[in-house]
Amino acid sequence: MDTQHDIALAHALTGIPGPLPPAGVIHVAIPHTSRFTVVGNHLAQHTELSLTAIGIGVHIQSLPVGSKVGIKALTARFTEGETRIASALRELETHGYLYRTRVRPAHGRVVTRTVFCNQPGALLRGGATVPPTPVVAAPLPAAARTPVAAPSSVPVPVKPLPVVTPVQVPVGTRGVPVVAAAVPESAPVPEDAHPPVRVPSRTTPKPPRPSLPQPRELTPELRQTSATLLADLRRHAKELVLSEKDVDELIPGVAAWLERDAHPEAIRHALTTELPQPPKYPAKIVRHRLTALLPPQLPGTEDLxxxxxxxxxxxxxxxxxxxxxxxxxxxxxxxxxxxxxxxx
Known part of the structure; x- marks a missing residue:
């Protein structure tokens, strides 16, 4: 008696033609009349994109032109952190859905221009220019259709678009879950409706990282002291757990600090304070700090x-x-x- 039954949903399922599958999802498709976005299955069912990237791609595609879709704006809108959202945007950029370039407008301030493409495959096949695609909603029921005044501008000849009619399911008074109807992968676009939109090229690759500092002479004493200091970091910061391979690669950087008369306690403090939480790549953090915070050579007594x-x-x-x-x-x-x- 404690199991609740949705009478409207059960009634809607009885109206679906054919036998219901024994397992898996069952779609109850009701045509949308307003506030809907056409999303291709190539994005919604992408096999290489993460679920976060797919969700952000669908969200960006549903926004109007001019909306802010930067990392800060998306972080303020969703519960995911900046790291996860930035990774999802890079995934969309890698697969051709998102283009981000740095441009300098007329006022002189450098800004980031973001372009989202709903069909990267069609863009690559058709060249570097694409005309804007009109959004066509599903047809309204006969009772809800009302005459609409014709626009004052000259109409543009548009080829008829095929529309897939969803399965009509009886709906009770309490309503049922709403699922968008299927839409064809490609659709004709109006001819010469607007001038073509230039799609910017992909972002330039990042510059190479600076190399790890190297000592003038890596003596056995310097190697032993450096290896001991690196292996002992996890006692002072439990997040900095380095493997033996990481320790062998980072030994020259610590030896360069010791060769410049840096105290081991000062090196340990520089490598363990104010760590990002949680540190995703401990070895990369240590490598960056050994390179970026390298102290200069101590001046001699004659220089002082x-x-x-x-x-x-x-x-x-x-x-x-x-x-x-x-x-x-x-x-x-x-x-x-x-x-x-x-x-x-």
Whole structure:
């Protein structure tokens, strides 16, 4: 008696022609009359995209032109974090659904332009330009049809679009789940309705990562100290669990720090503080910090000592004419010396 039964749903299932499958999903398809988006099965059933990427692709396709679809905007809209949403956007970009380029508009500020393509396969087959495709809704029931005034502009000749009629299912007073009707993969588009839209090229590849610092001479003592410091990181940060292969690859970076007279405690503090939560790739984090935070060489004692300035010759007062002149010893200026020398 505690099992609840939906009378309307049970009544709707009885109206589906043919026997019901013993297992799996059963579709109750009711035609949409407003607020619906046509989504291709190539996206909804993509075998290489994650479920997050498929969901974000469907969400972006349902938004109007000009909506913000950046990582910050999607994070504020959904419960997924920035890392997962950024990964999903990269998946859509890899499979040709999403194009992101950096452009500089007339006002001079660099912005990111995002273009979403609902059929990447058709775009690649038809070239680099695609005209906009009109959205056609399913037909309304006869009772709900109302006459619509013709637009004032000149009508554009459009080829008839095939529409798949969904299965009409009896609906009770309580309603049933709504499922969109099937739509053909491709449909004709109006001829010369709008100028073609240029699709930007794919984003340029990222620059290569900087190489790991290398010491001038990797002595056995430096290697042993570096390996011990790397293996001991997990005692101070439980997230930094490195494999033996990771330790062997990172030893030169720690040795370069030690060669520059960096204290082991200072190296440990630089590698374990303010870690991202959760750290997805501990070895990459350690490698990045060893490369980006490498301290400079310590200056020598001769570089720190102040340089001696050249001693200037002092001024003297001439004993004959009281004129000032430079000389290490008191006496006469040059003119007086010449005069006294001639008199003598």
């Amino acid at each position: 000592a102040p340089r001696r300035r050249a001693t200037a010759t002092p001024f003297q007062t001439c004993e004959g004419c009281d004129r000032a002149f430079r000389s290490p010893h008191p006496g006469h200026c040059r003119d007086c010396r010449a005069q006294y020398g001639e008199a003598a």
